[in-house]
Amino acid sequence: MIFEKKKIANMNNQNKLKISQIPSQVGCYLFQDQKKKVIYVGKAKNLRQRITRHLQESQKYLGLIADWEIILTNNVKEALILEQNLIKKHQPRFNILLRDNRSYPYIKITEEENPRYWLVKKVNPAKKDLYFGPFPDGTKAAEILQILEKVFPLAKCKGDLGKPCLDYSLRQCSGHCFKKVKPEYYQNIKQKIIDFFQGKTQTVKKELQKSLQKSILNQEFELAKKEKKILDNLNFFVSEQNVEFSHRENYDFFGFYSENSLLACFFLLYRYGKLTTTETQIFKVQEGLNEEKELLQSYLYQFYKKNLSPQVLYLPEKLENQELLTEEFGFACQIPQRGKKKKILTMAQQNAYHIWQKNHTENSLKNDKISLLEELGRYLHINTPYFLEILDISNLFQQDVVAGFLVYLNGEKVESKSKIYQLAASGEKSDIFWIREACQRHYKNREHFPQLLLVDGGKHQVKSVLSVCQELNLNFPVVGLAKNEKHQTEKIITSNFQELPLPIHEALRNFFVNFQVEVHQFVINFHRKLHRKSVLE
Numbered sequence: 032m033i034f035e036k037k038k039i040a041n042m043n044n045q046n047k048l049k050i051s052q053i054p055s056q057v058g059c060y061l062f063q064d065q066k067k068k069v070i071y072v073g074k075a076k077n078l079r080q081r082i083t084r085h086l087q088e089s090q091k092y093l094g095l096i097a098d099w100e101i102i103l104t105n106n107v108k109e110a111l112i113l114e115q116n117l118i119k120k121h122q123p124r125f126n127i128l129l130r131d132n133r134s135y136p137y138i139k140i141t142e143e144e145n146p147r148y149w150l151v152k153k154v155n156p157a158k159k160d161l162y163f164g165p166f167p168d169g170t171k172a173a174e175i176l177q178i179l180e181k182v183f184p185l186a187k188c189k190g191d192l193g194k195p196c197l198d199y200s201l202r203q204c205s206g207h208c209f210k211k212v213k214p215e216y217y218q219n220i221k222q223k224i225i226d227f228f229q230g231k232t233q234t235v236k237k238e239l240q241k242s243l244q245k246s247i248l249n250q251e252f253e254l255a256k257k258e259k260k261i262l263d264n265l266n267f268f269v270s271e272q273n274v275e276f277s278h279r280e281n282y283d284f285f286g287f288y289s290e291n292s293l294l295a296c297f298f299l300l301y302r303y304g305k306l307t308t309t310e311t312q313i314f315k316v317q318e319g320l321n322e323e324k325e326l327l328q329s330y331l332y333q334f335y336k337k338n339l340s341p342q343v344l345y346l347p348e349k350l351e352n353q354e355l356l357t358e359e360f361g362f363a364c365q366i367p368q369r370g371k372k373k374k375i376l377t378m379a380q381q382n383a384y385h386i387w388q389k390n391h392t393e394n395s396l397k398n399d400k401i402s403l404l405e406e407l408g409r410y411l412h413i414n415t416p417y418f419l420e421i422l423d424i425s426n427l428f429q430q431d432v433v434a435g436f437l438v439y440l441n442g443e444k445v446e447s448k449s450k451i452y453q454l455a456a457s458g459e460k461s462d463i464f465w466i467r468e469a470c471q472r473h474y475k476n477r478e479h480f481p482q483l484l485l486v487d488g489g490k491h492q493v494k495s496v497l498s499v500c501q502e503l504n505l506n507f508p509v510v511g512l513a514k515n516e517k518h519q520t521e522k523i524i525t526s527n528f529q530e531l532p533l534p535i536h537e538a539l540r541n542f543f544v545n546f547q548v549e550v551h552q553f554v555i556n557f558h559r560k561l562h563r564k565s566v567l568e
Contacts, residue, residue, distance in 0.1 A: 135165030279304035286379030295387035400442025416483035434469030435554035
């Protein structure tokens with residue numbers, strides 16, 4: 032591999048000259064920001080063409096790219112492997128990176144003289160260990176492991192104890208603790224375990240029933256209770272699975288859907304002919320930086336690096352460089368044309384579309400909230416308040432007085448950043464006094480201030496907040512939400528005490544009202560806890 036570094040700022044003549052010096056060879060490239068932090072890692076058959084295209088098309092990101100590095104490789108496969116290692120090392124903000132919690136649990140049987148069971152989340156195809164899974168969650172895997180340990184005992188203790196261990200007395204250890212176990216025993220047990228996962232469970236069921244009856248006859252009721260639970264888990268494991276493929280091979284069906292810069296992926300994972308679990312991911316396509324085909328390849332590579340590969344991966348269409356994946360992980364890629372496999376793949380495609388639709392709708396709602404904030408800013412003649420706070424005071428007969436500042440970022444409520452203050456109660460004090468005290472405590476020594484503060488109240492409340500702002504030399508808009516006698520939001524009081532009616536625009540009007548409802552609920556919930564505590568004391 033050959034390493035090279037260049038400086039860039041934008042596509043001027045000087046940078047064109049620098050880019051012309053990049054070799055037209057296969058390799059990886061790393062874009063860095065001003066702080067030398069890697070923000071994107073990519074690979075290309077022709078590095079010069081790819082980097083040129085990025086800098087021409089990625090105007091949105093051009094200001095972020097201050098530097099780059101390239102690493103030449105011998106071939107595309109080497110570039111793919113290097114790219115994924117670099118992504119894992121640098122964790123760039125514009126690349127996808129599957130976290131370890133995206134790995135599924137497996138039951139592993141080690142390849143050693145006295146093999147043993149392990150519950151693992153990482154698969155190592157380089158070793159000759161046996162893997163069974165994936166399982167939907169750790170609980171399910173642990174339940175199946177209990178069955179295997181009970182019926183098909185392998186090595187469980189550390190061995191060479193000179194006497195039988197406790198697990199051996201419970202018939203859950205092979206006995207290597209006090210004797211040499213023949214290799215034929217382990218070979219026979221392994222085959223029975225494979226048969227079990229292929230659906231031949233009747234022998235296991237009879238064995239468990241026999242053991243349960245024996246425990247009951249011996250009045251070993253605690254043991255019988257555990258065995259009954261294991262038997263129930265087995266019955267559930269068998270009953271919930273419909274065998275789709277009689278030859279019981281391992282198949283994965285991969286569906287995806289991409290539109291409006293969102294890519295949704297959905298896996299149906301079949302092991303031994305049964306659907307064992309599903310996998311869902313959603314990615315943002317960064318226009319001009321990464322592409323759908325690159326995201327798909329990166330995702331599949333990372334997924335199979337962490338999980339057991341199937342015999343066949345079924346796809347809706349041919350992927351770019353899919354032969355690299357088949358060569359690296361040893362499975363075949365096929366596009367089913369008819370029959371059951373075509374129907375299952377269609378189901379995966381439909382699920383991918385529904386995932387895309389759900390996320391697209393949620394993104395649209397977020398965009399709608401931004402639009403409402405912009406409309407709110409225009410209505411109040413202020414800058415768009417992407418960061419705003421709502422202040423409310425709650426008290427019960429002037430006892431257990433509480434002030435709450437509920438934070439909204441981009442139109443979304445963020446309770447983790449919101450604040451609650453317990454204020455001093457006194458019969459001579461009023462909402463106006465408590466608002467002053469709350470604002471003084473909340474804004475004193477603060478570094479970041481809201482672009483708008485909404486206060487539950489009218490002119491007097493707004494005036495009280497503004498007096499604190501003047502004392503602390505703060506300058507942000509303060510708006511009151513005044514209610515009528517029926518306790519309904521009726522009008523808006525601006526910082527210059529102008530009265531505005533609630534907007535005619537229904538969505539914006541509801542936006543204002545909802546602010547008041549949410550902050551009241553936020554404060555009253557804390558206030559009730561505080562009041563219960565004071566009553567108990």
